[in-house]
Amino acid sequence: MSDLTPIDDPLAGPYFQAARQGRLVVQRCNACHALRWPPLSGCPECHSRDTAWVDVAPSGTIWSFVVYHRAFAAELKSQIPYTVALVELDDGPYMVGRVIPGPKPPAVGDRTIAEFVETSGVPSVHWRIA
Amino acid sequence: MPRRLGGSVAVVGIGHTVQGELPDLTAEQIAVDAARAALADAGLTRTDLDGLISCKSVQGDGGDVATGKLLGVNLPYVQTLDYGTCNFSLHLAVGAIHAGLAETILLTYGANARSRKVDFGAPVYGVDLAEAAGLVHIAGRAGLALQRHKALYGTTDEQFGMLAVGQRQWAAHNPNAIFTKPLSMEDYLAQPYLVAPLRRADITMISDGGVAIVVTTAERARELRQPAVYISGIAEHAGIRGEHNPENLMRPWLREAAGAIWAATGLGPDDIDALYIQDPTALWSLQMLEYYGFCGLGEGGPFLAEGHTLPGGRLPLNTHGGQLSESYTWGWLHVVEAVRQLRGQAGERQLDAPAIAMYCSSHGFVKAAASILATSPDVGR
Numbered sequence: 001m002s003d004l005t006p007i008d009d010p011l012a013g014p015y016f017q018a019a020r021q022g023r024l025v026v027q028r029c030n031a032c033h034a035l036r037w038p039p040l041s042g043c044p045e046c047h048s049r050d051t052a053w054v055d056v057a058p059s060g061t062i063w064s065f066v067v068y069h070r071a072f073a074a075e076l077k078s079q080i081p082y083t084v085a086l087v088e089l090d091d092g093p094y095m096v097g098r099v100i101p102g103p104k105p106p107a108v109g110d111r112t113i114a115e116f117v118e119t120s121g122v123p124s125v126h127w128r129i130a
Numbered sequence: 131m132p133r134r135l136g137g138s139v140a141v142v143g144i145g146h147t148v149q150g151e152l153p154d155l156t157a158e159q160i161a162v163d164a165a166r167a168a169l170a171d172a173g174l175t176r177t178d179l180d181g182l183i184s185c186k187s188v189q190g191d192g193g194d195v196a197t198g199k200l201l202g203v204n205l206p207y208v209q210t211l212d213y214g215t216c217n218f219s220l221h222l223a224v225g226a227i228h229a230g231l232a233e234t235i236l237l238t239y240g241a242n243a244r245s246r247k248v249d250f251g252a253p254v255y256g257v258d259l260a261e262a263a264g265l266v267h268i269a270g271r272a273g274l275a276l277q278r279h280k281a282l283y284g285t286t287d288e289q290f291g292m293l294a295v296g297q298r299q300w301a302a303h304n305p306n307a308i309f310t311k312p313l314s315m316e317d318y319l320a321q322p323y324l325v326a327p328l329r330r331a332d333i334t335m336i337s338d339g340g341v342a343i344v345v346t347t348a349e350r351a352r353e354l355r356q357p358a359v360y361i362s363g364i365a366e367h368a369g370i371r372g373e374h375n376p377e378n379l380m381r382p383w384l385r386e387a388a389g390a391i392w393a394a395t396g397l398g399p400d401d402i403d404a405l406y407i408q409d410p411t412a413l414w415s416l417q418m419l420e421y422y423g424f425c426g427l428g429e430g431g432p433f434l435a436e437g438h439t440l441p442g443g444r445l446p447l448n449t450h451g452g453q454l455s456e457s458y459t460w461g462w463l464h465v466v467e468a469v470r471q472l473r474g475q476a477g478e479r480q481l482d483a484p485a486i487a488m489y490c491s492s493h494g495f496v497k498a499a500a501s502i503l504a505t506s507p508d509v510g511r
Binding site: 012015036038039040044063064065066067068069070072073076079082084086094096097098107108109122124 | 249250258259260262263264265266267269270273274275277278281282322323324325326327328371373374379
C-alpha cells in the first residue's frame with residue numbers, strides 16, 4: 001500500500017502515529033471545537049487554523065460498503081476480494097476503512113469496532129463487525 | 131436563480147471524431163478534428179468564430195492555448211475549463227454571449243486516455259486516506275452510494291440493471307457506439323461483480339475521442355444551415371465541500387440544481403421528451419432520475435423496472451447509448467445526441483418529433499449542472 005499511503009504526509013501523519021498506538025483520532029478546531037475528517041489545513045466552519053488531534057470513540061455504524069473483486073493497483077492484487085466501508089463514527093465524522101472478514105457479510109447499519117492493523121509497516125484502522 | 135434565457139442562445143453545429151482508439155493522436159489534434167466537423171455541420175469556418183472554450187481532459191490536456199495554436203485562431207474571447215461534461219462549457223458560453231464577450235463560440239473536448247493507457251485506479255484528487263484504504267477508481271464511491279440506495283429503498287440488481295441493459299438497446303441503432311452487442315438481463319446478472327454491487331456493464335469503458343459544438347445567438351442561428359436548437363434554460367449547483375458534506379455520496383445537492391432548472395424555465399419533468407444523463411456509472415442515472423423529479427426519491431428502481439427509459443418508453447433516456455454503451459466521452463456526446471434528436475437527424479433511433487430535451491450531468495461527487503434544449507425559442511421564455 002506504500003504508494004497510496006500518505007503516512008508521512010504532514011496533514012495525515014498524526015492519524016497514522018495514533019493508529020500505531022491503538023488510538024483513533026480526528027482533527028478538532030481549537031477555536032470552534034468542530035470535529036473534521038478527512039483532515040483539512042483549516043477549519044471550514046470558522047476558518048481558524050488552530051487545530052488539535054483528539055481521540056474519538058473507536059466505534060461506529062456502516063453507512064455503506066463495497067467489495068473489490070478487481071485490483072485497480074498492483075499492490076492491491078494479493079488482497080482481493082477485499083471490503084471497504086464508509087463508517088459513520090459515533091462521534092460524528094465519516095471514515096473510510098477496510099472491513100475485517102468475519103463470520104457473516106457486512107450490512108448497512110451494522111455496528112463496527114475499530115481495530116488497529118499494521119500492514120507492511122503501515123498502521124491503519126480496520127473495522128470489525130460487532 | 132438563473133435568469134430566463136428564453137432561447138436567446140442556440141446550438142448551431144455539432145461534430146465528433148470516431149470513438150474508440152485513436153493511437154498516435156494528441157488530445158488537441160482530436161479536438162481539432164472534432165472542431166472541423168462541428169464547423170462544417172454549422173456551415174461556418176474558423177474565421178466566423180469569435181470565441182473558444184476548450185475543456186481539459188482529466189489528464190490535463192486540451193487547454194485553450196494548446197488548442198488555439200493548432201486551430202490557428204486569435205479570438206476576442208478564449209477560456210479553458212478544467213472539468214467536462216459539456217454542460218459547464220455550454221453554460222460558460224451562454225454567459226459570455228449574454229455579456230457580449232463573443233457571439234459565436236466553439237466548444238471543444240478531446241481525449242486520448244485509452245491509447246495513453248491512463249491509470250484510472252490511480253488517485254484522482256491526489257493521495258488521500260480513503261484511497262490508502264483501497265477505495266480506488268470511481269467504481270468504489272459509486273458502489274458505496276448504490277449499496278446505500280439498495281439498503282434504504284430495497285433497490286434490486288434487476289432494477290438497477292435496467293440502465294445497462296437499456297443503454298445497450300439504444301446503442302444498437304447508433305453507428306457511433308462502441309458497444310452494440312445485445313445485453314439481456316440474464317447476461318447482465320451473469321456478469322461477475324467488479325466492485326460489488328457494480329458490474330462491468332454499470333461502468334463506462336475508457337475510450338479516445340473528441341467532440342465540438344458551436345453556439346451562437348438566436349438571431350445568428352436563424353441565418354445558418356442547420357435547424358437551430360435553442361437553449362431554454364441552464365442551472366448549476368456545486369457541493370464543493372465534498373466528503374465533508376453529510377451523505378455526500380448520495381449527492382443531495384443535485385436537488386438544488388434540479389430546483390433551479392425547473393424554476394429557470396417554468397418547465398417540469400412531464401415536459402421532457404428526451405432525457406440525457408451523463409453516466410460514467412449507471413448510478414449517476416439512478417440518482418439524477420430521482421433528484422430531477424422523474425420519479426420519487428428512492429423510487430428509481432421500480433421506475434426503471436417499468437421500462438419507461440427503454441426504446442418505446444415514455445421517457446427515452448440516452449438514446450445514443452450514453453457512456454455505458456456509446457463511448458466514454460464525458461457527456462459531450464449526450465448534447466450531440468440531444469441536438470440530433472431535436473433536429474430530426476438521429477437515423478434509425480429517431481424519436482417521434484421531440485420538442486424539448488434535457489441534459490443533466492455532474493462532475494464527480496462535487497458539481498451538478500443541467501440544460502434544457504428545445505426546437506422553439508419560446509420554450510423557457
